[in-house]
Amino acid sequence: MKHIFLTLSLFILTTCIRADEGMWLPQFLKALNIEDMKRNGFKLTAEQLYSINRISMKDGVALFGGGCTAEVISKNGLLLTNHHCGYGAISALSTVDKNHLKQGFFAKSPADELPCKGLSVSFVKSIVDVSLIILNQAEAFTSEQQRDSVIKTHMAAYEAQKKTEGKQGFVRGFYYGRVFYWIETQTFTDIRLVGAPPEDIGKFGGETDNWVWPRHNADFSLFRIYANTQNAPSDYNSSNIPYRAPYHFTINATGVKEGDFTMVYGFPGRTQEYLPSAAVAFIMNQQDPLRVEIRKKRLEIIESAMQQNDTLKLMYANKHAGIANAYKKWSGELVGLKETFALQKKQTFETELIQRLEPKIDLKTNAYSILNAFVDAYKQYAPLSKDQDLFQECILGVDLFRLALDLHRLAIELQKKKAGLPNQYQDLSQRIIPQLPYKNVNLKTDHELGKSMLTFYFNNRTSGPATVYADSLYKAFNSNAEFLNFYLFQRSILTQTTALKACISDFENQWNALYKDPLIQFMARLFSDYQTHVFMPSAVIEKSIAQLQRQYMSLLLTAFPERKFYPDANSTLRIAYGKVEGYTPKDGIFMNYFTTLDGLIEKHATGVMDFNIPERLKTLYTSSKFNKYAATDGKLHTAFIASNHTTGGNSGSPVLNAKGELIGTNFDRNWEGTMSDISYDVKRCRNIVLDIRFTLWLIDVYADAGYLLKDMDIIWPKNSKR
Numbered sequence: 001m002k003h004i005f006l007t008l009s010l011f012i013l014t015t016c017i018r019a020d021e022g023m024w025l026p027q028f029l030k031a032l033n034i035e036d037m038k039r040n041g042f043k044l045t046a047e048q049l050y051s052i053n054r055i056s057m058k059d060g061v062a063l064f065g066g067g068c069t070a071e072v073i074s075k076n077g078l079l080l081t082n083h084h085c086g087y088g089a090i091s092a093l094s095t096v097d098k099n100h101l102k103q104g105f106f107a108k109s110p111a112d113e114l115p116c117k118g119l120s121v122s123f124v125k126s127i128v129d130v131s132l133i134i135l136n137q138a139e140a141f142t143s144e145q146q147r148d149s150v151i152k153t154h155m156a157a158y159e160a161q162k163k164t165e166g167k168q169g170f171v172r173g174f175y176y177g178r179v180f181y182w183i184e185t186q187t188f189t190d191i192r193l194v195g196a197p198p199e200d201i202g203k204f205g206g207e208t209d210n211w212v213w214p215r216h217n218a219d220f221s222l223f224r225i226y227a228n229t230q231n232a233p234s235d236y237n238s239s240n241i242p243y244r245a246p247y248h249f250t251i252n253a254t255g256v257k258e259g260d261f262t263m264v265y266g267f268p269g270r271t272q273e274y275l276p277s278a279a280v281a282f283i284m285n286q287q288d289p290l291r292v293e294i295r296k297k298r299l300e301i302i303e304s305a306m307q308q309n310d311t312l313k314l315m316y317a318n319k320h321a322g323i324a325n326a327y328k329k330w331s332g333e334l335v336g337l338k339e340t341f342a343l344q345k346k347q348t349f350e351t352e353l354i355q356r357l358e359p360k361i362d363l364k365t366n367a368y369s370i371l372n373a374f375v376d377a378y379k380q381y382a383p384l385s386k387d388q389d390l391f392q393e394c395i396l397g398v399d400l401f402r403l404a405l406d407l408h409r410l411a412i413e414l415q416k417k418k419a420g421l422p423n424q425y426q427d428l429s430q431r432i433i434p435q436l437p438y439k440n441v442n443l444k445t446d447h448e449l450g451k452s453m454l455t456f457y458f459n460n461r462t463s464g465p466a467t468v469y470a471d472s473l474y475k476a477f478n479s480n481a482e483f484l485n486f487y488l489f490q491r492s493i494l495t496q497t498t499a500l501k502a503c504i505s506d507f508e509n510q511w512n513a514l515y516k517d518p519l520i521q522f523m524a525r526l527f528s529d530y531q532t533h534v535f536m537p538s539a540v541i542e543k544s545i546a547q548l549q550r551q552y553m554s555l556l557l558t559a560f561p562e563r564k565f566y567p568d569a570n571s572t573l574r575i576a577y578g579k580v581e582g583y584t585p586k587d588g589i590f591m592n593y594f595t596t597l598d599g600l601i602e603k604h605a606t607g608v609m610d611f612n613i614p615e616r617l618k619t620l621y622t623s624s625k626f627n628k629y630a631a632t633d634g635k636l637h638t639a640f641i642a643s644n645h646t647t648g649g650n651s652g653s654p655v656l657n658a659k660g661e662l663i664g665t666n667f668d669r670n671w672e673g674t675m676s677d678i679s680y681d682v683k684r685c686r687n688i689v690l691d692i693r694f695t696l697w698l699i700d701v702y703a704d705a706g707y708l709l710k711d712m713d714i715i716w717p718k719n720s721k722r
Contacts, residue, residue: 021645021680022566023268023574025174026050026058027127032564037577041261043658049265049575052126057660058573059247061265062121063185064652065089067571069266070121070223071654071662073251074711077225077243078194079121080695081652082667083202084321086221089116090196091318096311104198106705113192113224115236121191121225124573125184130171133158134180144547145540151177158182174567176550183572188243190226190236195705197221197698198614204600206610207299211328211671213591215688216600216638219667220695222708249654251714252661253693255631256580258593262642263577264666264687266653268569271677274553277346278374279545280678284343286382287389288334290460294393295327297452305445315440329648329674336675336684345679356559367555370548377545383462384538390461391530394453395523399441400494401450404523406432407494411511429507436504437497447489454481466533469525492519569647576650578643583684585672593642594691596635597621620702628716629697638694640664641686647677655689661715664689 024033030046050058064070068085072078083090087101093114094100107113138150155171162169162182169184196202197218204217225243228234256262272279302320306313337343350371357364396402410432416423458474458481461467477483493499493514503510514520556565582593601621603611626636642655646666653666666687669676673685696714700706 021682022564023271023569023576023645023647024566025127026265026573026575029575033575033577037261037263040577040579041658042263042577044660048660055246057247057249057265057656058124060245060249061267061573061654062123063267063571064121065119067269067649068651069649069653069666071265071652071665072225072245072248073662074248074713075245076711077227077245078248078708078711079191079223079225080654080662080665081221081223082219082665082690083196083199083217083221084219084667085652086193086196086223087203087321088318089119089191089193089223090221091314092117093193094314096314099310099314100193100196101199101314101317102310104196104201104703105193106195106699106703106708107193108705110224110242113194116191116193116223117236119191119223120187120189121223122185122187125169125186127573128182128184129179130158130182131178131180134171134173144543147177147547148543151180155180172570172572174570175553175565176546178550178553179567181572186233188225188227188233190234190240192224192226194222194224195699195703195708197703200612200614201617201698201702204611204613205603207324207328208608208610210324211332211668211674213641213670213686213688214595214599214639215668216595216597216603217690218638218694218698219690220665220698222699248713249656249660249662251692251696251712252657252659252663253629253696253714254717255637255693256594256640256657256663256691258580258582260580261577261658262580262644262663262689263575263656263660264644264646264650264653265575265656266573266646266650266666267571268574268576268647269571269649271569271647273568273678273680274549274556274565275346275678276371276374276552277343277350278371278378280337280343280346282378282382282385283678284334284337287385288330290386290389291393292327292330292334294389294397294453294456295323295330297456298323298393298397298449299327301445301448301452305442305448312442312445315442316445319440328671332671332674333677334675336672336681337679339672340675340679340681340684342675342679353555353559357555363555363558366551367559370551370555373548374545374552377541377548381538381541381545384534384541386460387462387466387530387534388538390457391526391534394457395526398450398453399438399446400443400489400492400519401523403432403435403441404492404494404517404520405527406435407514408520408524408527410507411515414508414511433504433507436494437500443489443495447485450485450489451482454485457481464533466529469529473522488519488522491517493517494519569649571649576644576646578645580640580642581686582641583670583672583686585670585684591641591670591686594640595638596631597626597638597694598635600638616702625701626697627701629693629701631693636694636697637691639691640689641670642689643682643685644687645676645680645685646687650687655687662692664692665695666690 026049034046050056060072062070064081064085068081070079070081073080090100134151134154138147141147158171167184171180171182173180201218226240227243228240231244234240302316306316354367357367410428413423413425413428417425463471489495503514580593582591584590604613631637650666654662655664655666657663667690668688670686676685699708
């Protein structure tokens with residue numbers, strides 16, 4: 001009982017955080033949040049949100065593809081998520097002749113639903129505290145490395161034990177390793193594409209609008225879960241049938257108004273809300289600016305290539321989206337941290353921390369020690385982090401260089417295999433070999449990337465042990481990165497399709513020829529040097545920082561007993577709640593809480609390429625065929641914003657009203673609020689939601705796929721014609 005109380009106390013020591021802030025673990029809602037939620041308008045019970053003894057809302061929320069969220073919207077396993085979450089699967093199913101990305105796709109019957117190879121969804125069955133088991137004897141070690149080793153051993157043993165019991169799941173740590181939970185899951189691997197709007201609708205606004213409000217894109221896609229005849233997970237089989245879902249969300253198509261209660265249920269990826277000022281200064285002064293600058297250069301080259309023809313546009317579509325997404329996020333984060341004085345707020349908070357601990361001399365001294373240790377740690381970490389980013393963003397930002405390193409790793413695993421040692425050759429070969437020769441790489445474009453990235457790398461690297469080999473090669477080419485890049489591309493077998501095919505078709509016997517390749521040798525030596533002089537030392541400092549964070553967290557809990565400290569996001573199931581509301585990004589500017597199709601048409605009229613739309617959408621807008629999907633103002637609402645605390649991973653999450661009914665799909669945050677992963681500001685942080693009425697209208701009217709609505713439970717506005 002003592003341990004259970006202490007674990008819960010991590011959450012219930014307080015409540016001065018505003019309702020809008022926080023990503024709460026659903027198993028603690030009854031103890032922590034439900035009364036506050038009800039004060040804000042919520043109408044249901046905690047057990048209806050999360051229960052391990054009966055069906056609850058958690059059974060309708062899925063981890064989609066490992067990085068997004070999806071919700072079940074029919075008893076027959078129909079899934080709703082974002083267009084950008086399904087983008088990779090839709091792209092993989094597209095060809096130049098059948099371009100489902102560009103043209104859109106809606107299956108006319110179950111037989112037309114398209115299997116998505118490699119796509120999976122997972123549901124959480126239960127969440128159990130296993131801290132006593134995982135931390136057993138771990139706290140006896142003062143060395144972070146020893147503590148970490150014990151914890152990893154216990155986690156692996158527990159997961160293995162559960163596997164022998166026929167259970168699937170994982171152990172995850174919270175509060176920087178203070179608490180651990182076993183999360184039991186169920187994963188389905190037969191997932192089929194049901195529908196998606198054309199890219200010009202689903203991705204309307206492109207990078208111009210990404211991370212921006214007001215927003216008008218219909219960021220949704222539909223998939224269906226298939227299971228075997230016992231309703232259990234099964235790999236794709238033509239005899240599989242639609243999954244009989246134990247829970248699906250009722251859809252409310254009556255609309256929202258400002259001040260309405262909203263809730264987001266999903267799998268937020270990663271936040272760092274409890275960083276010290278030293279860490280925030282590091283992010284603002286080095287990490288974000290460097291990454292933004294590198295990604296901007298990569299995007300300029302890729303965008304130039306994509307404008308040349310549809311083949312290149314399709315080839316680089318998914319890659320461009322990934323690079324651009326982080327670029328704009330980090331840019332907004334940097335601006336948000338500066339404009340909300342995040343660093344100064346952290347410093348003020350640390351001053352308050354010291355004052356709170358004034359009566360407790362030992363704790364006060366410890367607080368000073370920890371804060372000073374943070375400063376020293378980040379001072380040591382900064383140059384190593386810069387080197388890591390230059391390697392990850394510059395060197396591995398070139399596809400040919402990354403593939404060369406992959407082949408080097410594959411050759412090492414092959415040697416282990418031939419020596420009879422434990423190896424990962426089979427898994428690696430299945431991932432790497434199918435990429436060759438270059439299904440999604442244009443050598444001319446990659447050559448331009450190589451030239452740009454090598455130039456930036458050599459202009460910004462800090463010469464030292466990690467760069468001795470690279471520097472010597474650079475000097476051999478008269479300190480000209482363009483000459484070096486030309487040599488690596490021209491001399492590498494990786495750019496010679498016929499020779500490369502011959503090698504990879506018999507890799508186990510031909511690997512030695514590849515291993516002597518100048519580009520592979522370059523990447524092998526560079527990686528080895530970085531592994532020794534950058535990555536390993538960085539890992540040591542990161543462990544020290546993790547230990548300091550855990551100690552810092554303990555101080556916060558002691559010094560501020562009146563506050564709630566929700567755990568940072570870590571891709572586990574969470575609930576955030578707030579309300580529909582606009583915001584003021586700058587003096588004299590107010591952003592309304594909703595957008596309409598009128599705004600989409602106005603953007604289209606600017607002639608900007610990102611605002612292209614299909615002719616059919618223009619025709620339907622002109623005829624105003626909104627029917628029951630129109631709001632009380634007669635307009636078709638496309639999106640709305642709310643003050644729910646979200647992050648990456650919440651993409652595709654169901655946005656629910658006070659009765660737990662689906663009113664929209666979460667798909668983004670406003671650019672002014674992207675710093676919420678580090679410092680939440682309720683005045684400017686908003687999540688962006690696709691209005692469910694726009695989704696339904698596009699399915700029913702635009703795509704003429706109204707038959708799909710018959711599979712859903714929908715609450716329509718009063719007096720509407722169904």
